Amino acid sequence: MGTDPQQAAGKPAAKRQFRIWRGDETGGDLKDYTVEVNEGEVVLDVIHRLQATEAPDLACRWNCKAGKCGSCSMEINGKPRLGCMTRMSTFEESETVTVTPLRTFPVIRDLVTDVSFNYEKARETPAFAPPADVAPGDYRMQQVDVERSQEFRKCIECFLCQNVCHVIRDHDENKPAFSGPRYFIRAAELDMHPLDARTDRREYAQSDMGLGFCNITKCCTEVCPEHIKITDNGIIPMKERVVDRRYDPLVWLGNKIFRRGQVPQTSATSGHSSGAVTSGAAQGGAHAHGGGSHAGGVHSHAGGSHDSAAERQAQQGVNWHREVPHPTAPAVDANGKLPLTELTFNKAAAPSPFGDDVTFPLPPEHLNFAHPQQDEPKH
Ligand code: SF4
Ligand code: SF4
Ligand code: FES
Structure with a gap:
C-alpha cells in the first residue's frame, strides 16, 4: 500500500466522527x-475508507x-458541496461531519440521487441554432465573444x-415549470x-424556463464550485433585458418604428419560438457584433436595427476579409457518412476531417487564427 502519508508527514492519523445517511x-x-482521517x-x-472497511455497501x-x-x-454539514473538494482540515477535529444526499432529487441509495430532472x-433547453446562411467553416468568432x-x-x-x-x-410542484440556475x-x-x-433566448427563459420564479437569493x-457568478452575470442581466424588452416604452416604440426584431425564420429558429423572432441587434447589441455579420456578409440584420458602433468595434478585432484556408470536405460515402474502413483503408481509423493530404504542423502562414491585436485597421 506504499508509505503511510501520515507517517511521512510525521503526524498520527486521527479518529473522527462521521454521520452518514443510509x-x-x-x-x-x-x-x-468513527473513522481514521489522515x-x-x-x-x-473518508467515504472510500469506510467503503473499504466497515461499510462496503455504502x-x-x-x-x-x-x-x-x-x-x-x-x-456536508448541511451545505451542498463536492466530496472530493472538501478538505477535512476545514472542520474542527472534535466536529462530527454529517454527510447526506442532495435533498432536491430523489434518493436512489445512500448518497446517490436520481438527478435525471x-x-x-x-x-428542453433549445440548442445552439447556427445561422442558416453561414456555412460551417465560415464561422468566425471574436476572442471577446468567446471570453464573454x-x-x-x-x-x-x-x-x-x-x-x-x-x-x-x-417544492416538487415547481419542477415542471422551472429549469433552474444551471440552465439559466x-x-x-x-x-x-x-x-x-x-x-428569443431571454423571452424563452422567462416564459418557458421559469426565470420569473427566481428572486435572486444568490444561493446558487x-x-x-466553479465560482460562476450565476446570478450577477447570468440571471440578473437576462432579467433586466426581459424587463427592457417587455416594459420599456422607448424600446417598444423603437422596435415598432424600425421593425427591429424581424429576421427570417429558419428551421433552427422556428422550433420553439413563440411569436416573432427578434434580432440580437435589437436587444442590447449582444448579437450586433460578431462573426456572423461579416462572414461573407451574409448574416442578416434587419433594416434599421444595424448597430454600426458595434460593427466598427467588431472590425477592430479580426480582419474578416483576410485570406484563410478553407476546410476541405471530409471523404464521405454515398450516405454522407464517414466510412468505417478499419480493415480496408490504408490508414488507421476514419479519414482525417482536414483531408488526408494535409500534414501537421501546418506552416504558420496557413494558420487561420488571428490574434485580436494583430489586425488593427489602418487609419
Ligand atoms: S453552475 Fe456551478 S453549481 Fe451549477 S451545475 Fe454548474 S458547476 Fe455546478
Ligand atoms: S438566485 Fe436563488 S432563486 Fe434564483 S436561481 Fe439562484 S438559488 Fe434559485
Ligand atoms: S469526483 Fe468530485 S467532482 Fe469528480
Missing part, C-alpha cells in the same frame, strides 16, 4: 461511524476526484446550484453567442 427511496437514517484528506477519501457516486466531473455532489431540463461566455462553459454539471435553489428544493446560465451563454440564430452562486 437508506433508499423507502426511507433511511443517519448512521454513526492529513490532507478530503471527505470523499453507495456514493464519484469519478474524477479532482473537482471536474461533478459526480460527488452531496450535502436536470437531464430533462437540458433536453467562457465563465458559463466552466460548468461541471454538479447540480449543486439546482439542489440549493429554494424554488424546487422543497446555458440560456445566458447562448444569448451572448453572436452566431446563435435564436434571438454561493455553492457553485
Whole structure:
C-alpha cells in the first residue's frame, strides 16, 4: 500500500466522527461511524475508507476526484458541496461531519440521487441554432465573444446550484415549470453567442424556463464550485433585458418604428419560438457584433436595427476579409457518412476531417487564427 502519508508527514492519523445517511427511496437514517482521517484528506477519501472497511455497501457516486466531473455532489454539514473538494482540515477535529444526499432529487441509495430532472431540463433547453446562411467553416468568432461566455462553459454539471435553489428544493410542484440556475446560465451563454440564430433566448427563459420564479437569493452562486457568478452575470442581466424588452416604452416604440426584431425564420429558429423572432441587434447589441455579420456578409440584420458602433468595434478585432484556408470536405460515402474502413483503408481509423493530404504542423502562414491585436485597421 506504499508509505503511510501520515507517517511521512510525521503526524498520527486521527479518529473522527462521521454521520452518514443510509437508506433508499423507502426511507433511511443517519448512521454513526468513527473513522481514521489522515492529513490532507478530503471527505470523499473518508467515504472510500469506510467503503473499504466497515461499510462496503455504502453507495456514493464519484469519478474524477479532482473537482471536474461533478459526480460527488452531496450535502456536508448541511451545505451542498463536492466530496472530493472538501478538505477535512476545514472542520474542527472534535466536529462530527454529517454527510447526506442532495435533498432536491430523489434518493436512489445512500448518497446517490436520481438527478435525471436536470437531464430533462437540458433536453428542453433549445440548442445552439447556427445561422442558416453561414456555412460551417465560415464561422468566425471574436476572442471577446468567446471570453464573454467562457465563465458559463466552466460548468461541471454538479447540480449543486439546482439542489440549493429554494424554488424546487422543497417544492416538487415547481419542477415542471422551472429549469433552474444551471440552465439559466446555458440560456445566458447562448444569448451572448453572436452566431446563435435564436434571438428569443431571454423571452424563452422567462416564459418557458421559469426565470420569473427566481428572486435572486444568490444561493446558487454561493455553492457553485466553479465560482460562476450565476446570478450577477447570468440571471440578473437576462432579467433586466426581459424587463427592457417587455416594459420599456422607448424600446417598444423603437422596435415598432424600425421593425427591429424581424429576421427570417429558419428551421433552427422556428422550433420553439413563440411569436416573432427578434434580432440580437435589437436587444442590447449582444448579437450586433460578431462573426456572423461579416462572414461573407451574409448574416442578416434587419433594416434599421444595424448597430454600426458595434460593427466598427467588431472590425477592430479580426480582419474578416483576410485570406484563410478553407476546410476541405471530409471523404464521405454515398450516405454522407464517414466510412468505417478499419480493415480496408490504408490508414488507421476514419479519414482525417482536414483531408488526408494535409500534414501537421501546418506552416504558420496557413494558420487561420488571428490574434485580436494583430489586425488593427489602418487609419
Ligand atoms: S438566485 Fe434564483 S436561481 Fe439562484 S438559488 Fe436563488 S432563486 Fe434559485
Ligand atoms: S453552475 Fe456551478 S453549481 Fe451549477 S451545475 Fe454548474 S458547476 Fe455546478
Ligand atoms: S469526483 Fe469528480 S467532482 Fe468530485
